[in-house]
Amino acid sequence: MELKNELKKFIVDRTTRYNVMAKSQEAAELAAAGGVIFGNLSADADQFSVYPEGMEGQDGLNLASKDNSTLDNIKAEVKRTGETQILIAVEGEGFITKDKWTGSNGAYSKDAVIGIAVITPLISFIVGLTEWKERWSEDDEHVVTESHTEAQAFQVVSGLEHTRQLVDWQEDEGNTAAKMCWNYKHKGLQWYLPCLLELNAICANKEEINVLLKLVGGTPLSLDECYWSSTETSAYGSWDVYFGSGFSTSSGKCGTYVVRPAVAI
Numbered sequence: 561m562e563l564k565n566e567l568k569k570f571i572v573d574r575t576t577r578y579n580v581m582a583k584s585q586e587a588a589e590l591a592a593a594g595g596v597i598f599g600n601l602s603a604d605a606d607q608f609s610v611y612p613e614g615m616e617g618q619d620g621l622n623l624a625s626k627d628n629s630t631l632d633n634i635k636a637e638v639k640r641t642g643e644t645q646i647l648i649a650v651e652g653e654g655f656i657t658k659d660k661w662t663g664s665n666g667a668y669s670k671d672a673v674i675g676i677a678v679i680t681p682l683i684s685f686i687v688g689l690t691e692w693k694e695r696w697s698e699d700d701e702h703v704v705t706e707s708h709t710e711a712q713a714f715q716v717v718s719g720l721e722h723t724r725q726l727v728d729w730q731e732d733e734g735n736t737a738a739k740m741c742w743n744y745k746h747k748g749l750q751w752y753l754p755c756l757l758e759l760n761a762i763c764a765n766k767e768e769i770n771v772l773l774k775l776v777g778g779t780p781l782s783l784d785e786c787y788w789s790s791t792e793t794s795a796y797g798s799w800d801v802y803f804g805s806g807f808s809t810s811s812g813k814c815g816t817y818v819v820r821p822a823v824a825i
Contacts, residue, residue, distance in 0.1 A: 644761075646768040648776055649674040649686045649825075651747060658772060673776045674747050676769050677825065678761050683717055685758055687769060688744060688751060688821035689778035696737045696788050696813040697730060700796045704729045710808055713756040713791045713799055720824055722790040723752035737788040741821040751821035753790035756799040756808060758822055763787075763806050786817040 647655040651672045661668055675686040697704075705722045726738035733739075737753050744751040754762065762769065762781070770780045784804045791799045793810040800811050811817070 645679040647677040649677045670777045691820040719755035720752045737819045754822040756789040756791040759789045
């Protein structure tokens with residue numbers, strides 16, 4: 561029987577016990593048979609939401625925890641409204657608006673802030689609180705992930721997987737853009753170098769993101785700098801975005817640009 565808009569909780573036994581959130585009994589059974597997991601969740605996470613094939617995104621992502629582990633204690637509920645939302649991601653509290661933060665009389669701690677959530681009709685992720693300047697790689701003779709034209713780059717959300725591949729390939733190098741993000745480890749989460757699509761979403765909302773970054777004590781985005789993405793164009797180059805104009809450019813991998821980590825939600 562259809563449960564309409566109410567989300568009901570079902571428990572599924574696998575390696576650990578997971579919370580499966582679904583809109584109907586049928587959906588719950590589909591999820592139990594093999595749902596789609598969203599977000600960067602460790603294998604030993606206590607609880608997280610699973611959506612069945614074809615239903616992902618209808619009600620967004622809901623993370624909840626029965627303990628204080630960072631990954632699941634986000635308690636985040638992403639609802640795709642058709643409009644872009646820029647929110648403060650707070651450990652144990654979920655997503656907080658600017659007005660709720662400023663009107664809380666200090667109820668929320670800056671130490672609990674994970675980052676700034678960017679939720680668009682297409683993608684959702686959290687922008688890290690800090691940034692660095694680093695080269696993409698010292699290797700400009702190999703395509704590590706795959707080459708992308710700009711049109712191709714805007715068809716995929718590949719930041720996490722591409723960063724994983726880059727970190728493995730760059731094992732013998734010093735610091736790189738991908739390795740700086742991968743090793744960030746803020747709040748125990750697996751951060752990565754944003755793909756071109758994600759980086760453009762950050763750039764498109766840079767002013768609103770900066771307002772929240774300053775509010776929670778983070779490092780503001782640099783509005784007159786180029787930012788590296790994890791998306792390659794060729795053996796020689798990778799995509800970057802100049803935050804002054806919003807233009808995407810393919811630049812030589814040995815160049816040093818700004819690096820801002822992201823984490824999936």
